[in-house]
Structures are given as structure tokens and as C-alpha cells.
Amino acid sequence: MQYFFIIFHYIRKVFTKIQQFYVSKVIKQCGKHFRMYGGFYLQKPQKLILGDNVTINDGVYINARGGITVGNDVSFSAGSKIVSTGLDVNKDKFNQSHIDKPIFIGNNVQIGTGAIVLSGVTIGDNVIIGAGSVVTKDIESNCIVVGNPAKILRKLKREYE
Numbered sequence: 001m002q003y004f005f006i007i008f009h010y011i012r013k014v015f016t017k018i019q020q021f022y023v024s025k026v027i028k029q030c031g032k033h034f035r036m037y038g039g040f041y042l043q044k045p046q047k048l049i050l051g052d053n054v055t056i057n058d059g060v061y062i063n064a065r066g067g068i069t070v071g072n073d074v075s076f077s078a079g080s081k082i083v084s085t086g087l088d089v090n091k092d093k094f095n096q097s098h099i100d101k102p103i104f105i106g107n108n109v110q111i112g113t114g115a116i117v118l119s120g121v122t123i124g125d126n127v128i129i130g131a132g133s134v135v136t137k138d139i140e141s142n143c144i145v146v147g148n149p150a151k152i153l154r155k156l157k158r159e160y161e
């Protein structure tokens with residue numbers, strides 16, 4: 001039984017590497033050293049731009065309908081969600097009121113596990129988004145944000161080089 005799990009583990013790793021190669025080819029632009037650790041779900045790959053050294057962990061959900069641009073040295077922790085489709089709450093029928101808005105993520109950003117980034121948001125450089133946080137508004141550079149809605153926990157003294 002133990003051998004079965006070891007073999008399954010390696011088969012899963014191989015599939016992840018195949019998906020990594022596939023994703024790097026189908027998205028709009030992919031920088032150097034893109035890494036995936038586990039499967040993730042991606043809508044509209046043709047509207048996703050990734051910089052260098054981007055890491056995507058298990059169970060990440062990326063909806064790139066509104067366009068998503070990600071800088072260098074960015075990590076998406078397990079289960080985080082980046083959703084570039086919002087809702088026009090003034091429309092009568094909510095299922096017909098989706099609005100796509102772009103998301104921009106800067107350089108050296110860590111998106112904590114289970115965090116959600118909503119449409120139309122820009123995140124600066126050197127930012128940590130705490131686990132489970134919901135980012136509803138722009139986040140300035142050099143800070144840690146936590147909570148729902150995400151607010152600054154602490155500023156960081158740092159320059160992105």
C-alpha cells in the first residue's frame with residue numbers, strides 16, 4: 001500500500017510539471033523560473049502575464065477575465081484566489097452583471113494561504129498579504145496587510161531591486 005502512495009506521489013509530480021510547462025506556453029507572457037507546486041485552476045490564460053520567479057502553490061484559483069499582471073518574485077500560497085471578475089450590483093439580475101476589471105500585482109509579493117484578491121485592485125512592491133485576508137482596495141508598497149477587508153498591519157522598510 002505504501003508503494004502505491006509513493007508511486008502516486010511521483011505521478012502527481014510529473015503531472016504538475018506537465019501542467020507547469022503547458023501554463024507557461026498558453027498564458028500571455030511568462031517570465032523566467034516559473035514554478036508550480038500542485039495543481040491550480042486558471043480561467044482565461046491568454047489574459048495572464050507573469051514576471052520572473054513566480055511560484056504558484058496547490059489549489060490556487062486565478063480568474064484572469066479582466067486581465068492580471070504579476071511582477072517578479074511573487075508567490076501565491078495554497079488556496080489563494082485572484083478574481084478579476086466583479087459584480088455590477090445595480091443590475092437587476094446578478095447572474096448577468098459580471099464586470100471584468102484588471103488586477104496588478106507588484107514585485108516581491110507574498111499572497112498568504114487562502115487570501116482573496118478582488119477585481120480592479122493594484123498591489124505595490126514588497127507586500128505580504130496575510131493568510132485568509134480579502135483585498136478589496138489598492139495596497140501601497142512596503143507593507144503587511146491582514147484581515148477582511150485587508151488593512152495595513154505594519155509598514156516595511158524595503159526597496160525592491
Ligand SMILES: CC(C)(COP(=O)(O)OP(=O)(O)OC[C@H]1O[C@@H](n2cnc3c(N)ncnc32)[C@H](O)[C@@H]1OP(=O)(O)O)[C@@H](O)C(=O)NCCC(=O)NCCS
Pocket residue numbers: 077078111112113128129130131132133144145146147153
Ligand atoms: C501576516 C503575517 C505574515 C503576519 O505575521 P507577523 O508579523 O509575525 O504577525 P503576528 O503573528 O505578530 O500578528 C500580529 C497581529 O496580526 C494578527 N494577524 C496575523 N496574521 C493575521 C491574518 N492572516 N489575518 C488577520 N490577523 C492576523 C495577529 O492576530 C496579531 O493581532 P494582535 O496584535 O491583535 O494580537 C502572518 O500572520 C501570515 O498570515 N502569514 C502567511 C502564512 C502563509 O500564508 N503561509 C503559507 C506560505 S507558503
